[in-house]
Amino acid sequence: MKLGIAREHREGERRVAGTPETVQQLVGLGLEVLVESRAGAAAGYSDDAYVRAGARIVPELDPGTLDILAHVRPLEPATAAALRRGAVTAGFASPSSELTTVRALAAAGVTSFAMELVPRISRAQSMDALSSQALVAGYRCVLEAAIRLPRFFPLFMTAAGTVPPARVLVLGVGVAGLQAIGTAKRLGARVSANDIRPASADEVASMGGTFIKLDLETAEAAGGYARELSADRGALQRKLLAPHVAQADVLITTAAVPGRRAPLLVSREMVQGMRPGSVVVDLAAESGGNVEGSVPGQDIRVDTADGEGTVTLVGLKDAASAMPADASRLYAKNVANLLALVVRGGTLSLDFGDEVLAGTCLTHDGEVRHAPTAEALAMPDNRASDNEGVA
The missing domain is CATH 3.40.50.720 (NAD(P)-binding Rossmann-like Domain)
Incomplete structure (x- = not known):
């Protein structure tokens, strides 16, 4: 044959x-x-x-x-x-x-x-194959963020002063999200994460991250995948996530619902609320995007709410294929x-x-x-x- x-x-x-x-x-x-x-x-x-x-x-x-x-x-x-x-x-x-x-x-x-x-x-x-390729993509997300962020990921204590570690927030804790957490930790960042599945808290902790618990219903479908939230619950999720997004230097989103459009986790207003120079990497850009306004294969500059600078919104495309x-x-x-x-x-x-x-x-x-x-x-x-x- x-x-x-x-x-x-x-x-x-x-x-x-x-x-x-x-x-x-x-x-x-x-x-x-x-x-x-x-x-x-x-x-x-x-x-x-x-x-x-x-x-x-x-x-x-x-x-x-x-x-x-x-x-x-x-x-x-x-x-x-x-x-x-x-x-x-x-x-x-x-x-x-x-x-x-x-x-x-x-x-x-x-x-x-x-x-x-x-x-x-x-x-x-x-x-x-979904898991094996998500591992590659999650690793790639962090590298893409690191080369765009205008500061170090790790803590540095020098004679000229102390450089604090970057704060990385990961939304979606599947294989890609866990790999992103692990990679960001290895680069020395302070990492937190959130997912709507109840088992995610222990997984985040096992990778050295801090789990962000929201007052929100859990949502897990068959096979361990996340299921889509209702419109009202999705809006509440974004409201509860907003202050955590605003504190992050790097935001990485990896949430996906198999066979469906990617859930919207981050609005444009949430991106505008981040500090100037912050970086957002949307791994789900090709399937509709977790971040409002992300475009596959493009970097978009989003003006911050205070008008003092911009946030770089990266819509990843062919993430696994890049390695x-x-x-x-x-x-x-x-x-x-x-x-x-x-x-x-x-x-x-x-x-x-x-x-x-x-x-x-x-x-x-x-x-x-x-x-x-x-x-x-x-x-x-x-x-x-x-x-x-x-x-």
């Missing part, structure tokens, strides 16, 4: 779905591995390294000849349509926003596994570990009695198996847009 590792073509994407290390693992499963030329170049993996690991380099992958296709970003509809019936794909699919591709995968009879759907259970931790070597190392291992459940003795073995495969499967045998996506596709607006596209 042939497995292809694609070269990513979306602008800004530098990761790759397979590394020389995972090629060896995949070859060990009995697969013939084809790597698109220069697929790993941006991540520091040469074509020669793939060849030494047992892969064959091809100028361009032909989707119609592959049994399995590994990728990072969601496939283009044309690529999905070109896959042969019964082929398997493994990669991020963004089903809520890539409905056209999902429909193409189903129509082509492709079995697609969406890495963002991997169940959050102990057995699937080695396949949890492609280790992001690819982790992601490729996630993909290879998932495929180890799919391939037995060099042949496909799709056991949907396995809760990991069942939970991760997006499409199979012409059916959209992920219920929320199937419901979205069935909505009248989506059917109408499909008809317009065909015409």
Whole structure:
């Protein structure tokens, strides 16, 4: 069976779905591995390294000849349509926003596994790409803030006087938030954090941060994710957070609700209430933003309320891709570990009695198996847009 590792073509994407290390693992499963030329170049993996690991380099992958296709970003509809019936794909699919591709995968009879759907259970931790990439992104958030902040992160005691540590506030304490806390602490900052999930307080403390407790209902959904607050509760949350935001030198927001627009945690007025020179990094900018006015890939200067200066609002884009070597190392291992459940003795073995495969499967045998996506596709607006596209 042939497995292809694609070269990513979306602008800004530098990761790759397979590394020389995972090629060896995949070859060990009995697969013939084809790597698109220069697929790993941006991540520091040469074509020669793939060849030494047992892969064959091809100028361009032909989707119609592959049994399995590994990728990072969601496939283009044309690529999905070109896959042969019964082929398997493994990669991020963004089903809520890539409905056209999902429909193409189903129509082509492709079995697609969406890495963002991997169940959050102990057995699937080695396949949890959301967590591995969030770790990279959380680390990156702090570095982006540090290079923009016009002062030190750590405490310095010098003959010329004492420089106090920067105050960092992290909102959202998932994997990315915890990594941001740990990185900011290692840089010497004084770190505090808040999350609406009750278990977060102990997690923050374990990373050396101070948990900010608000008089607000807790909100935890299945799998340990946060669930969205009502409009009234969201407004109260922002009101209670405002004084803490105003005291921070750096604000990092990482809150997300899977499959939904990112919750608004920080209003423009809250940003304007920060001290001149402060920095805000919004990791959720690409999914709607935790901070009002953030734009993916842009730095925006926001005038402070006192008119004495500005706050830098950073809308992060492609955060994990900005560190492609280790992001690819982790992601490729996630993909290879998932495929180890799919391939037995060099042949496909799709056991949907396995809760990991069942939970991760997006499409199979012409059916959209992920219920929320199937419901979205069935909505009248989506059917109408499909008809317009065909015409």
